[in-house]
Amino acid sequence: MAKGKADTVSEPASPLPRYLEIQRDLQARIASGQWVPGSRVPPEHELQAQYHCSRMTVNKALSALAKAGLIIRRRRSGSFVAMPRSQETILNIQDIKAEILAKGKAYRFEILTRQERAMTTDDALQLRVTPGGRVLALSVRHFANEHPFVVEDRLMNLAVVPAAREEPFLVSPPGTWLLDVVPWTNAEHVIQAELADQRIATLLGVPKKSACLAIERRTWQGDATITWVRLTYPGDRHQLTSHFRPGGPLIS
Amino acid sequence: MAKGKADTVSEPASPLPRYLEIQRDLQARIASGQWVPGSRVPPEHELQAQYHCSRMTVNKALSALAKAGLIIRRRRSGSFVAMPRSQETILNIQDIKAEILAKGKAYRFEILTRQERAMTTDDALQLRVTPGGRVLALSVRHFANEHPFVVEDRLMNLAVVPAAREEPFLVSPPGTWLLDVVPWTNAEHVIQAELADQRIATLLGVPKKSACLAIERRTWQGDATITWVRLTYPGDRHQLTSHFRPGGPLIS
DNA sequence: TCGGCTATTATGTATAGACAAATTAACCGA
DNA sequence: TCGGTTAATTTGTCTATACATAATAGCCGA
Numbered sequence: 001m002a003k004g005k006a007d008t009v010s011e012p013a014s015p016l017p018r019y020l021e022i023q024r025d026l027q028a029r030i031a032s033g034q035w036v037p038g039s040r041v042p043p044e045h046e047l048q049a050q051y052h053c054s055r056m057t058v059n060k061a062l063s064a065l066a067k068a069g070l071i072i073r074r075r076r077s078g079s080f081v082a083m084p085r086s087q088e089t090i091l092n093i094q095d096i097k098a099e100i101l102a103k104g105k106a107y108r109f110e111i112l113t114r115q116e117r118a119m120t121t122d123d124a125l126q127l128r129v130t131p132g133g134r135v136l137a138l139s140v141r142h143f144a145n146e147h148p149f150v151v152e153d154r155l156m157n158l159a160v161v162p163a164a165r166e167e168p169f170l171v172s173p174p175g176t177w178l179l180d181v182v183p184w185t186n187a188e189h190v191i192q193a194e195l196a197d198q199r200i201a202t203l204l205g206v207p208k209k210s211a212c213l214a215i216e217r218r219t220w221q222g223d224a225t226i227t228w229v230r231l232t233y234p235g236d237r238h239q240l241t242s243h244f245r246p247g248g249p250l251i252s
Numbered sequence: 253m254a255k256g257k258a259d260t261v262s263e264p265a266s267p268l269p270r271y272l273e274i275q276r277d278l279q280a281r282i283a284s285g286q287w288v289p290g291s292r293v294p295p296e297h298e299l300q301a302q303y304h305c306s307r308m309t310v311n312k313a314l315s316a317l318a319k320a321g322l323i324i325r326r327r328r329s330g331s332f333v334a335m336p337r338s339q340e341t342i343l344n345i346q347d348i349k350a351e352i353l354a355k356g357k358a359y360r361f362e363i364l365t366r367q368e369r370a371m372t373t374d375d376a377l378q379l380r381v382t383p384g385g386r387v388l389a390l391s392v393r394h395f396a397n398e399h400p401f402v403v404e405d406r407l408m409n410l411a412v413v414p415a416a417r418e419e420p421f422l423v424s425p426p427g428t429w430l431l432d433v434v435p436w437t438n439a440e441h442v443i444q445a446e447l448a449d450q451r452i453a454t455l456l457g458v459p460k461k462s463a464c465l466a467i468e469r470r471t472w473q474g475d476a477t478i479t480w481v482r483l484t485y486p487g488d489r490h491q492l493t494s495h496f497r498p499g500g501p502l503i504s
Numbered sequence: 505t506c507g508g509c510t511a512t513t514a515t516g517t518a519t520a521g522a523c524a525a526a527t528t529a530a531c532c533g534a
Numbered sequence: 535t536c537g538g539t540t541a542a543t544t545t546g547t548c549t550a551t552a553c554a555t556a557a558t559a560g561c562c563g564a
Binding site: 191192193194195209210211212213214233236 | 443444445446447461462463464465466485487488
């Protein structure tokens with residue numbers, strides 16, 4: 001009836017849409033344990049009556065909860081509160097240049113080595129492609145306020161990014177340049193702890209055999225590997241931090 | 253118009269819904285660079301005409317893209333392709349018991365120490381609460397196939413989880429027990445590399461000063477800290493892996 | 505009792521239309 | 535020319551309805 005604005009009389013301040021109200025209400029019932037995992041959520045037509053709105057509105061709320069993984073929906077069977085999921089956390093790994101600038105520190109980088117070569121067996125392994133073609137191998141050192149921040153060892157697949165061959169990487173480091181130039185579709189991270197070898201120790205200015213955080217990343221465009229990179233941070237100076245909520249990337 | 257099922261005649265095999273078709277088509281145009289960041293997406297009524305469907309269907313596709321962060325929508329202004337976002341990766345950190353069992357290995361744990369005490373200043377710092385009340389301090393060692401897998405040092409805030417006081421942790425380790433019993437609303441991770449001290453070396457069966465991956469996690473229920481935990485893994489044996497796509501928790 | 509047919513239920517998708525809200529653009533008077 | 539009012543555009547939300555689809559429940563005959 002009349003857009004359900006009858007509610008607005010009793011609740012003068014309700015600037016949030018109906019479907020979100022419903023969504024949060026249901027979410028609260030699940031989070032509070034009022035509806036335990038496995039229990040049944042009332043069917044749409046029932047909620048429609050309860051909340052006094054159309055089925056589409058209820059559906060929008062329920063679909064969002066389903067996409068967020070809070071409930072599971074099956075035709076004819078109904079909707080059920082999902083079992084507690086595994087913990088998923090959103091780890092924010094910024095582009096290094098942006099990361100340093102965001103901390104309010106001065107950024108600088110230097111190309112240590114640069115070599116274009118035919119793909120070796122090791123290169124192919126690390127890029128996870130079949131050998132053949134050429135790669136660009138780079139080593140870069142990044143500074144924050146003139147202190148060594150991270151060492152970057154990178155392989156770029158020239159079959160996918162031929163433009164890198166001519167790029168001098170004077171203004172932007174390879175990672176930033178890639179992000180700006182090449183669209184990527186998926187990627188993979190591996191995070192490990194390891195001891196600094198002589199090279200890393202020298203480049204980062206830390207004692208040999210000190211703890212380092214190594215992040216390896218592969219980036220793909222469809223089936224083609226764009227790049228492989230290994231970022232080595234001083235373990236005592238750098239840490240990855242992430243904030244998150246249950247249900248992953250959830251809701252408002 | 254008969255539901256646009258005229259298409260079904262020309263395309264006999266199209267099992268995916270219309271709004272997804274549109275969504276993917278638009279997504280492809282963005283990913284391919286045909287629509288560069290900042291460029292304008294045609295307004296809904298135009299897409300509605302192009303795709304020969306209702307505005308609601310177009311809206312569903314566009315809203316999904318907006319939620320995924322691929323486009324930005326503003327009333328009257330229109331929809332625009334979003335600027336490249338920072339990389340966000342979904343890191344899957346399982347419950348330890350589940351993590352080991354998922355690898356097909358035998359799981360066992362032992363409580364090394366257990367102490368209930370008044371909250372010390374250090375406890376309060378680590379839980380990030382104001383001092384006062386009591387805590388339960390636990391050290392646990394987890395085994396995978398009878399090999400030390402990770403050492404867990406935990407503080408539980410008994411003001412929030414009084415039930416832990418009576419819990420013997422015989423069947424489930426504290427982390428698993430907490431996940432099953434206490435609903436949490438948000439959390440924070442810190443990942444660091446560090447060297448094994450004598451205690452960790454002994455407990456994990458690794459050389460002193462070898463590299464370890466330390467994961468610290470604080471978990472809250474609303475404003476109240478439930479628990480703080482530090483998980484120390486052997487750095488050479490353990491690694492965090494994550495797969496992800498641009499736009500975070502994207503789309504089908 | 506078993507196997508298969510049918511009816512029912514609940515969700516999935518789609519349509520057409522309506523009004524609200526937020527901006528932007530255009531206009532117009534002082 | 536400036537400043538404010540008005541109109542137009544675009545997205546946001548909502549309704550009411552319709553048909554499709556999947557899966558269950560129940561029935562019925564052999």
